[in-house]
Amino acid sequence: MRWLLLKDLQILRRSPLQAFLLVAWPVLIAVLVGLAISGSPSKPRIAFLNEVPTDARVSVGTSQLPNIGVSDRVCERVECVHVKNRAEAVEEVRSGDVLAALILPAGLVDQINSLSTPSPATPKVEVIVNEEDPVKARLVNDRINSLLTQANLVIARRIATEGGKFLNLVLDGGRFTVIGQTIQILGLRNSARILKALRPALPPGPLRNSIDQVIQFTTLARSNLGTAGPLLTRLTQPIAVDKQVVNASTPPLEVFAIAVAATFTLAFVTVLLVAGSLALEREENAFPRLTRGLVSRSALLTEKVALGVVVGVVVTLLMLAGLALFVPLHWSRVGLWVVAIVAGAAALGAAGAALGAAAREVRAVSLLAFMVTLPVAFLSLIPSGTVGPGLYDAVKLLTALFPFKPALQAMTGALDPGGPSIAAALGHLAILTAVYGSLARFALRRFASV
Amino acid sequence: MEAGNATSAAVLQARELVKRFGGREALRGIDFEAAAGELVAVIGPNGAGKTTLLSILAGISRPDGGEVHVPQGEVGWVPQQAALYRRLTVEENLMLFARLEKHEDPRASTEQMLELTGLTERRGEIVARLSGGNQQRINIAIGLLARPSVLLLDEPSVGLDPRQRARLWEFVSALASEGGTTVIFSTHDIQEAERYGGRLLVLADGEALFDGSADGLREAVRREAPEAADQDFETAFVAFLHHRGH
Known part of the structure; x- marks a missing residue:
């Protein structure tokens, strides 16, 4: 078996594009994921025009609230691109340089102050957006709504504070200044x-x-x-959040992101390599010659899965090493990483062997491997509660039948020091390895026929 | 069927071989045997059952009826399509199969095969860059690495130019005459079979119509298709098949 493994590695080395992709792919993914999760969260760029006079103040009764620093508060949450006028704001949005424009009109404070008069106006701010695609439109709406909620909250808190002072004056008495004169209440x-x-x-x-x-x-x-x-006071935030965590095993986001990237790489490399390599034995007409007594069919399958494991371990460790440049990883757990990668690669390799034995031709195998691996990988990332219960049960069943999800669970557990044991995921992968191995062995019975 | 050449020291025997693919009978009770050092050509039109017979003798497929006696582990098989790794070099291919055959000294066996095939100078070349003829020589050399007493060749000269074909047959003939290897090859080229086959087995629609020498086949053709006796051998052979209902 080792000579066949050596032969497959020689063939791999002879395919410069394939070998390059096997190295370049994990490095590229590692760099992209590393940059994405190690950089500070980016703020959306918003064109900001504040036409409110600097001395304008929101009034409560006969007193004025102190300056609440609207510009500073807005620009804390977004990257403000200050513009001089509305036309410039519109141009910034149209060119795509900013996500949206926020304009605070000159009469905004007067409109707010009119709320305590017999003829209240509706205070309005102007938002200019470029909804060139639905995803971007939703993002802009969420950001703007969040900003307005924050602004309303700040004003409501100020009003509640000032109102509380008046209330105390009515209850306990004290001094009150109005139009320059101090009155004793x-x-x-x-x-x-x-x-x-x-x-x-x-x-x-x-x-x-x-x-x-x-x-x-x-x-x-x-x-x-x-x-x-x-x-x-409660009116400013009538509902408080009391968060109870029921599943304390949730890994940190960056660990989960690394595990997803590593498992994606492992899945594609292993499934494609094993399936393609097995189909190549048939296309080279070598399968009948090998299985005439030189190698048993089971040994040939084992060799292909071993090829997937060897290459999968090297490529995934290479990727994790690349990611370690951006995000600190616990190298003391490298033994556990290798166990998780080997178990994942074995199950994914067995699935690849079953695909290769069933599809038999390299081109068909490549297409099938993509058609199976990609959707299952995406389905495995759907969290519970985001789809209907019936649909989620179906997704859960489907993803349990393919090794991607247990491989991801094993990888996440291996990477996360505070994570759960990976024993259950390893057991799941062992079962899938045996099942797919048996399916591949069965499919090999008609492998050499036309 | 015409009487075959009875051999006293048969190294390979097949009795009443039957093979079916669905409702079609590819082989219908074939009897066949070959002696050491014999060079047997299995000829017949497309679909006659040549490849099916060789596959059964090679142990690749199982017959639905009848029995085969072959020397255990000593049958080399060379498929019609070269069965080798095109992205490996000539030497790497031979070395791989020598190792899989568990030769004590795979390097020495590789050197021997390189010399035998005349490809020593091209040992480091990737097989995909070699001509079809040279690929076929490596294909046969890999079959010989099993050190077989019987070598089965399925249409070995297909796709080769006349010069390559001549070199191939010179090589194969030497295996039989000098090495004592029993060589059984299939072809649908009657002239090639007549020239290189010491014995000819004629198959048509799964039936064995003749088993004997080239001269014996000529005699049978003259006898059964006299109207074509004056024509070239291939035309006379087609007339012979026609007379036999094929």
């Missing part, structure tokens, strides 16, 4: 105290009864207004 608490002090001096009768009614009102009002303060 008595407050409900002091009013009640004064009235209670006066009450014993009054004779029983209608006047004393009236004083009792006013004292009762101030007590009730104070008690009810006391609960209004926290209520006003």
Whole structure:
């Protein structure tokens, strides 16, 4: 068997394009994934035009809120491209240089202030977008909605804070400045105290009864207004999130991204190589000659799977080494990586052998390998809850029948120090190796026939 | 069937061979044997059953009826299409099969085959770049690496030019006459069979119509198709088949 393995490696070496792709592919993927997950999250570029006068302030009652720094807050969340006028904003969007343009009109603060008047206007900001494709349109909408929600929240918090101050003034009294004059406010608490002090001096009768009614009102009002303060604060964020994590084995995003990239590479390299190499034995007419007594069919299948494992391990480790330049990986777990890669490559190789034995011709095999591997790999990445329960069950069953998902689980577990044991995934892969190996052995019975 | 050459020391025997593909009978009760050093040509038109017979003798396919006795592990088989790795060199191909045949000294066996095929000078060339004739010589050399006492060749000269064909037959004839190897080859070229085959087995539609020498076949043709006796041998042979209902 080792001579056949050596022969296949020699043939691989003689195909410069194939050998180059086997090296270039993982390196390219490693660089792309590394750059994607190691760089800081990119902010969307937004053209920003703030026409609001710098001295404009949102008013609550007769007082003005301090400057809330709208420009700074917006530009914290997006990469602002400051423009001078609306036409420039439109041109930036049209050219595709920015995702969208956000224009705060000059009258925005006046519109907000009108909300507390008898004739309120609807405050509006202008958003200019270039919805050249639906994905981009959805992205822009999500970003803009997020920005507006943040802006509304900031204003609501300011209003709640100022409203709370007024409420305290009514309850407890204090000084209040309006149009340059400071007024002393008595407050409900002091009013009640004064009235209670006066009450014993009054004779029983209608006047004393009236004083009792006013004292009762101030007590009730104070008690009810006391609960209004926290209520006003809650209005800014009525629903709080209490997050309970039920599956603590979720790996960090960068580890999952590396595992996906590595398993994709392993799957394509192994399935295509094993399936193609087996079909090549038939196309070279060597299969009947080999199986006339030189090599058993089972040994030939084992050799092809071994070829997939050897090349798969080398290529995947090469890729992980490339990724380690961008993201720190736990090299102390390299033994576990190799176990996961070998088990994954064996199962994927066995699946490749079954495809190769069934399709028999190199071109048909290549097409079939892509047609099977690519959709199954994508289906394996669908998380639960994102599709209907019936459909998810079907996807789960389908992906359990192909080695990609258990290989991904094994790879993720091997890469993630806080991850779960990979034993279950290894067991799953061992079963799939045996099943696909048997299918390949069965398909070889008619392999040499026309 | 015409009487065949009975051989006292048969190294290969087949009795009442039957092979069916679906409803079609590819071989209908073929009896055949060959002695050491014999050079037997299996001839007949397309679909006669030549390749099927050789495949059964080689152990690649199983007969539906009858039995085959061949020396265990000593039958070399050379398929019609060259069965070798085109992206390996001549030497790498021979070395690989010598190793798979578990030769004690695969390098020495490779050297021997390179010399035998006259390809020593081209040992380092990728097989895909060689001519069809040279590929066929390597194909046969790989078959010989099994050190067979019986060598089966399925239409070995197909696609070769006359010069390459002559070199091939010189090589094969020497195997039989000097090495004592029993060589059984199939062809649909009657003149090639007559020239190089010491014995001819004529098949048509799965039936054996004749088993004997080239002279014996000429005699049978003259006897059964006298109207074509004056014409060339190929035309007379076709008339003979026609008389036999094929």
